[in-house]
Every structure is written in C-alpha cells, then in structure tokens.
Amino acid sequence: MCDDYLDAPSGKSPRSWDRSTRLLIAWLEKYFTFHGERMPNRYEILLPYGTVQREIYEQYKKYVENPVCNSQFYKKWKENFKFVKAKKTNTWSFTRCTTCVTLERQLTKTTCTEMRAFYRQKKEEHNLRQMFERKTYYSKRELAQQSPRQHMSIIIDGMDQAKTNLPHFAGRNPKNLNPVDLLHTHVTEVLSHGHGSFHAYVDIGEYPHDPNLTINIILKELLRQAKESNNFLPPILYIQADNCWRENKNRYVFSFLQLLVSERIFNEVHMSFLIVGHTHEDIDARFSMISRTLGSKDAEIFEDLLKILQSAERVTKIFDVKKWLEPNLNVAQHATQPLHYKFVNVEGIVNFFYKDYQHQPWTPLVGHFLQKVPEGVPEL
Incomplete structure (x- = not known):
C-alpha cells in the first residue's frame, strides 16, 4: 500500500x-x-x-x-x-510490459482522433486488468493477516545485485576500486504477511540462480516460520513471485509445490504472478528502504551488509532438489503462460489447476508435474 x-x-x-x-x-x-x-x-x-x-x-x-x-x-x-x-x-x-509499450507507440504514431480514443480505451482496459491482479494479491495478504492459523502468504524476490556488492561505500566509490574485484552478493528477500516478518537470504554467487535456489529459500522460510510458530504451519499457502520462468515459473518449482501437498505439509498451495512489467510490489518498498540505507552507510565486509539488512542470514549450503526431482518429472503443458496456479489435496489425490487471469475459472491440468515422490533425500 x-x-x-x-x-x-x-x-x-x-x-x-x-x-x-x-x-x-x-x-x-x-x-x-x-x-x-x-x-x-x-x-x-x-x-x-x-x-x-x-x-x-x-x-x-x-x-x-x-x-x-x-x-x-x-x-x-x-x-x-x-x-x-x-x-x-x-x-x-526495468522489464517493461509489452502491451503498454505497443499501445504507447500506437498513440504516438497516430493523429486520428478516433484511433487515439481507441488506443486510450485499450490502455485503460489493460490498466484495469493489471489493477485487478494486484487486488487479488492484496486479498491473499489480508487473508493471512486476518486468519494466520488458516492462511499463509509470502512474496519472494531478489534485489538488484549491483547495490550490495562489497566493499560498498556510501557515495562515490574510490577510483582505484575496480568493479571486477568486488565481492558479488545476491540478496533474496521473503516478506511474510501473516507474521509481518521480512527475512533476507544472502549468497555470494556460488549457486546458480535457478529453481534450486528458489526451492531452497522457500524451504528455509517454511522451516523458519514453523519454528517460530511452535512447529505449526497453516493448511493453505499463497506464494507470490517474480514472473520469471528461469527461477520461479517452471516444472521444478511446480513439482516441489505438488510435493508439499502430496506430503500433507499443506492442503492447498497457490502460486501467482503479476503481469510482466507490472510486478513491483510491497517487497520493492522494502528494497528501496535498503537502498536508502546503503546510500548513507558503508558496508566494507559481509557482516556489515547483514547488519544493514537486519533480519538476514548467509546461505551456506543448499539441497540439489532439481537433480532429485529430475527422474520423476512429467512433461506438462500450459506451464509458463498463466498467472495463477493451484495444487489441492482432494481425498488423498493432488489436483492441479491453472488460469490466465484472476477473473477466469480454474482449468484442471490432465496429469501431474511429478509422477511419484522421489526416493531418499536430495544431495547437498
């Protein structure tokens, strides 16, 4: 807000x-x-x-x-x-919305009054659509805030890496400081609405920014919140993430979410994305606060950065969940286009649904992302 x-x-x-x-x-x-x-x-x-x-x-x-x-x-x-x-x-x-760019170009190119009115109407319709997507996200936040024993809502996103490279000096960097000599850090933040908590997970680029890192950070956050709530997690989980297929919107992450439901950790898991180019949300307000703090404070060593981030931890090891899931994955259609996904446990069977926009009905997916629960545990 x-x-x-x-x-x-x-x-x-x-x-x-x-x-x-x-x-x-x-x-x-x-x-x-x-x-x-x-x-x-x-x-x-x-x-x-x-x-x-x-x-x-x-x-x-x-x-x-x-x-x-x-x-x-x-x-x-x-x-x-x-x-x-x-x-x-x-x-x-930042990433721009294709629809916005197209309509703006058409408005700039035409001088016809009727066509300009047409493109303005299309632009307003598009703005209303992205506004309703935001409202849907806000409604999930409110559910978690009002009934944290029933709903859990988190948003996960990464911060601009150039802001947190070390050593960091407020103002201009010294001329003798070569950018290639900096320690490159990556900050992934998770905002939990029901608990009102904000936690940062920091790595130094030793892990690829792929589904493995996303899955491990979700796991870390669930474990952290369960510990803070006397080993309790509510039955319904809402996850809001950046609309990026490489890290979030892929069959590995969806298979992991299916696993959370099939193993009865949650009865229902939803994962949603905002329209590309309209994804800056409440978590970005937190990023701007960190940027302002870095504008006036030095962070010469890693511990300095953790203090500025406040609630933060260093990611020292992750599970290779991607490799662990690989032999049991199915090829699923309609995995990257929709904005909303839902996994529901119905009488011991996990059902998967998707829809393009919030006002549309849920469409069931024939089959599953995961054939069966993998054996053993993932390697570190």
Missing part, C-alpha cells in the same frame, strides 16, 4: 481535514496503490508514461460525491504524495 511511502501531511493535521479532503486522500492512495509501480532503488511510485493529472482528476470526479475543485486536488496531491510521479520518458530501466 501507499502507507509504506506516505509522508506526514504538511499544513493542517489530518484530524482537522473536512470530509471531502479525507475522501480525496483515501481515493488518491487507493489509485496510486493499484496503478503505480514501487521503485526498488528509490523512494518513489511511478505512474504509467503519458499519465495526465487532469485525466486522473476527471476519474476522481466520477467516483466521489461532492468532489473538491481541481486546484485543491492538485494541492493535496503535491502536499501528501510527493513520491508519486509520472514516468517522463518512454524508456524504462
């Missing part, structure tokens, strides 16, 4: 605001939450390229009774949401 960013309002105390102003602040916060992208490297939320304040004001007037005037709208935006900005250029340093 924008609460992670919201500054103390300037001027009057929020308690002295009239009802229309309070409704305006609430509406803006909700709008920015569902339409903006949290930046992992700075304290900002960016709205899509081409966003016009006047058009947002027109939307606001449609949904709110007794709206404030446009000058008051812009004033409150400036006072309370300084961190919310529209992208100034069509370029983007």
Whole structure:
C-alpha cells in the first residue's frame, strides 16, 4: 500500500481535514496503490508514461460525491504524495510490459482522433486488468493477516545485485576500486504477511540462480516460520513471485509445490504472478528502504551488509532438489503462460489447476508435474 511511502501531511493535521479532503486522500492512495509501480532503488511510485493529472482528476470526479475543485486536488496531491510521479520518458530501466509499450507507440504514431480514443480505451482496459491482479494479491495478504492459523502468504524476490556488492561505500566509490574485484552478493528477500516478518537470504554467487535456489529459500522460510510458530504451519499457502520462468515459473518449482501437498505439509498451495512489467510490489518498498540505507552507510565486509539488512542470514549450503526431482518429472503443458496456479489435496489425490487471469475459472491440468515422490533425500 501507499502507507509504506506516505509522508506526514504538511499544513493542517489530518484530524482537522473536512470530509471531502479525507475522501480525496483515501481515493488518491487507493489509485496510486493499484496503478503505480514501487521503485526498488528509490523512494518513489511511478505512474504509467503519458499519465495526465487532469485525466486522473476527471476519474476522481466520477467516483466521489461532492468532489473538491481541481486546484485543491492538485494541492493535496503535491502536499501528501510527493513520491508519486509520472514516468517522463518512454524508456524504462526495468522489464517493461509489452502491451503498454505497443499501445504507447500506437498513440504516438497516430493523429486520428478516433484511433487515439481507441488506443486510450485499450490502455485503460489493460490498466484495469493489471489493477485487478494486484487486488487479488492484496486479498491473499489480508487473508493471512486476518486468519494466520488458516492462511499463509509470502512474496519472494531478489534485489538488484549491483547495490550490495562489497566493499560498498556510501557515495562515490574510490577510483582505484575496480568493479571486477568486488565481492558479488545476491540478496533474496521473503516478506511474510501473516507474521509481518521480512527475512533476507544472502549468497555470494556460488549457486546458480535457478529453481534450486528458489526451492531452497522457500524451504528455509517454511522451516523458519514453523519454528517460530511452535512447529505449526497453516493448511493453505499463497506464494507470490517474480514472473520469471528461469527461477520461479517452471516444472521444478511446480513439482516441489505438488510435493508439499502430496506430503500433507499443506492442503492447498497457490502460486501467482503479476503481469510482466507490472510486478513491483510491497517487497520493492522494502528494497528501496535498503537502498536508502546503503546510500548513507558503508558496508566494507559481509557482516556489515547483514547488519544493514537486519533480519538476514548467509546461505551456506543448499539441497540439489532439481537433480532429485529430475527422474520423476512429467512433461506438462500450459506451464509458463498463466498467472495463477493451484495444487489441492482432494481425498488423498493432488489436483492441479491453472488460469490466465484472476477473473477466469480454474482449468484442471490432465496429469501431474511429478509422477511419484522421489526416493531418499536430495544431495547437498
């Protein structure tokens, strides 16, 4: 939510605001939450390229009774949401949404009034679709927060490696410090909503960033939370991850999730992804906090970095789960396109479902990712 960013309002105390102003602040916060992208490297939320304040004001007037005037709208935006900005250029340093890029190019190329209206409508439909995907993620967070004995929700993502290479010096690095001589570290963070905990797992690049690392970090997090909850895990697990087939969206990870259900560790496991190019979420707000801390603090050795990360641990060994699963894997169709996956134990049998978008019905997969439970244990 924008609460992670919201500054103390300037001027009057929020308690002295009239009802229309309070409704305006609430509406803006909700709008920015569902339409903006949290930046992992700075304290900002960016709205899509081409966003016009006047058009947002027109939307606001449609949904709110007794709206404030446009000058008051812009004033409150400036006072309370300084961190919310529209992208100034069509370029983007992170992965971009193909649909957004295509529609923006079409809008730039055409001067036809009817076609511009058509592309604007398509863009709004796309923005609404990605907004509903975010809402689905938020609903799972809320379930874990409201009933942690029944639901568990985690989001897992990796931080930009260039930010945490060692030694790190606040400000400019010395000229005699060659980038190739730095110790390359990789920080994977897990945010657990029901427990309100945030934990970092740090390696120094000795392991490939592949399904093995993802599976091991999920295992570590489940073990950590079980220990903190007197060896208890709720029956339903929700996992939100980056939409990357190499690390997360593949048959190894899905086979592992099937295994969690078949071994009765969970009755139900869901794994979801946001639309590519719209994946910056609450975990990125945490990354931006770490980036700001690194902007003012040195981290010369590994222990310094762990202190800055606070709740963190060094990954010293992992299981070769990928090799252990390999002989028992099936070739599964529809494994990389959908955004939502579900494994459910029904009378001792694991059923697998998928769907492209949150509003669509679940489609059952014929067969399984895993033929049978592998024998023995994975090698270290």
